[in-house]
Amino acid sequence: xxxxxxxxxxxxxxxxxxxxxxxxxxxxxxxxxxxxxxxxxxxxxxxxxxxxxxxxxxxxxxxxxxxxxxxxxxxxxxxxxxxxxxxxxxxxxxxxxxxxxxxxxxxxxxxxxxxxxxxxxxxxxxxxxxxxxxxxxxxxxxxxxxxxxxxxxxxxxxxxxxxxxxxxxxxxxxxxxxxxxxxxxxxxxxxxxxxxxxxxxxxxxxxxxxxxxxxxxxxxxxxxxxxxxxxxxxxxxxxxxxxxxxxxxxxxxxxxxxxxxxxxxxxxxxxxxxxxxxxxxxxxxxxxxxxxxxxxxxxxxxxxxxxxx
Numbered sequence: 001x002x003x004x005x006x007x008x009x010x011x012x013x014x015x016x017x018x019x020x021x022x023x024x025x026x027x028x029x030x031x032x033x034x035x036x037x038x039x040x041x042x043x044x045x046x047x048x049x050x051x052x053x054x055x056x057x058x059x060x061x062x063x064x065x066x067x068x069x070x071x072x073x074x075x076x077x078x079x080x081x082x083x084x085x086x087x088x089x090x091x092x093x094x095x096x097x098x099x100x101x102x103x104x105x106x107x108x109x110x111x112x113x114x115x116x117x118x119x120x121x122x123x124x125x126x127x128x129x130x131x132x133x134x135x136x137x138x139x140x141x142x143x144x145x146x147x148x149x150x151x152x153x154x155x156x157x158x159x160x161x162x163x164x165x166x167x168x169x170x171x172x173x174x175x176x177x178x179x180x181x182x183x184x185x186x187x188x189x190x191x192x193x194x195x196x197x198x199x200x201x202x203x204x205x206x207x208x209x210x211x212x213x214x215x216x217x218x219x220x221x222x223x224x225x226x227x228x229x230x231x232x233x234x235x236x237x238x239x240x241x242x243x244x245x246x247x248x249x250x251x252x253x254x255x256x257x258x259x260x261x262x263x264x265x266x267x268x269x270x271x272x273x274x275x276x277x278x279x280x281x282x283x284x285x286x287x288x289x290x291x292x293x294x295x296x297x298x299x300x301x302x303x304x305x306x307x308x309x
Contacts, residue, residue, distance in 0.1 A: 004114045005295035008107055011201050012291060015208020024209035033271040036202050042169035044109065045128070048121040049176045050189035057177045060126055062253045067130035070240055074100045075138055077236070083272075085231075086224040091282055093142040094269070098228050098286045099236065100142070101135055102263030104128045107291075110200060112259055115302060116252070123215060123256050129307030130171040131260075135268050136164065143272045144281075176293060203267045209289070210270050210284045221289045225282075229290050233297040236263035241305060255306045262301055264290035 016023040024032075078096035084096055102108065104124060112124045132246040176184070221229075249257075270284040 002295065002299050004110055005298060008110065008200070008204060009054075009205040009291055009295060010023045012208040012211070012288075015205035016212045017208070018205065019209035019212025020109070020291075022231050024205065025212065029206055030208050030274050032202060033206055033274055036199055036206070037268075038165050040195055040199040040202060041200065042165040043192045044199045045125045045169040045173050046072070046168065047189065047193040047196040048109070048125050049173045050184045050192065057180070059123060059179065059250070059253060060174055061110045062125055062249055063126040063257075064129065066244055066249050066253055066257050069244070070261065071100070071130050071134045071138075071171060073240070073243075075134070078138070079140060080203065081231070085227045090145070093145050093283045094273075095228050095286070096138050097142040097222065097269050097272075098283065098290070099231055100137055101131065101266035101268065102232070102261055103266045103291075104131050104260050104263060107200070107204075107294075108263050111263070111298065112256060115259060115306075116256060120256060122173065123253075124260055125170060125173055127257060127260050129167070129174075132166045132170065135266065135272075138265075140276075142270065142273060143278060144276055206269060207267055207284070207287055208302060210274075210280050211288050214281060214284060221285055225286050227288055228286050231263060232286075232290050233262060233294055234301075237301065238305070258306065260299070262298055263292070264294040 015024060025085075078100035081099060082092040082095040086092060087196040104127065108124050108128070109121050112120045116123075175181075237258050241254060244254050244257065265283070267287070270280055270287060272278075272285055273280045284288050
């Protein structure tokens with residue numbers, strides 16, 4: 001697991017170097033981020049149910065239930081807590097996003113697979129349904145600084161997310177498992193798997209490239225960044241673990257949800273800032289610091305709190 005975390009972080013470093021050398025950045029990063037969101041990530045989700053024995057379909061509803069509970073609580077945290085972590089009003093939305101959203105789709109899948117087995121990628125994908133919806137609704141509002149939709153175009157955006165390609169992929173994946181469709185032709189499954197495999201390195205390269213625009217001093221972080229990091233990597237996942245454990249969810253469901261919540265800041269934060277023309281400095285700093293320190297925090301979390309699985 002430590003090796004997996006180190007490998008993922010090394011790709012971020014490659015992205016940083018590529019950005020410094022001019023291979024990435026600007027328009028290229030924006031187009032690549034759109035490719036990841038609209039094409040490669042949906043393919044990754046679909047391929048999770050096409051690579052062997054089908055996962056346990058009886059866990060779909062508990063996973064959706066615990067995810068809805070988790071993001072309902074985290075929405076309140078993202079709105080209320082940032083004012084105590086920064087003195088800059090304009091930074092509260094970005095910090096709220098960082099507190100609320102872990103890197104489920106890009107780092108969560110390989111980490112969950114390394115801990116619980118490959119079939120657990122599907123379970124992470126089910127959890128990611130609620131995550132994806134809230135990223136593009138609550139998360140977009142946090143990034144853009146809008147507390148209410150207000151305008152018709154924003155209302156349309158929130159309706160559109162219900163049938164965006166990541167959401168459609170999640171719906172189809174759950175349908176495949178629920179109906180026990182286990183004979184997907186190779187001509188379909190293999191291309192989806194190959195395209196989906198682009199997601200993790202491409203997303204991490206985008207993070208690294210965005211970091212290349214930051215002065216070295218800013219990448220070392222500051223008090224709000226480290227306070228957000230402690231909340232994101234330690235306090236929030238442990239809080240959700242101890243809250244959900246006595247509520248009747250199975251230990252496996254609680255454990256996978258905890259690991260998903262313990263991921264570093266979601267790459268979507270950087271991607272949404274790029275898409276909406278917002279400054280990526282703060283989100284990139286906290287993404288960098290949480291990604292780096294998650295190589296320590298996640299193995300410790302598994303060792304001391306998830307041994308009962």
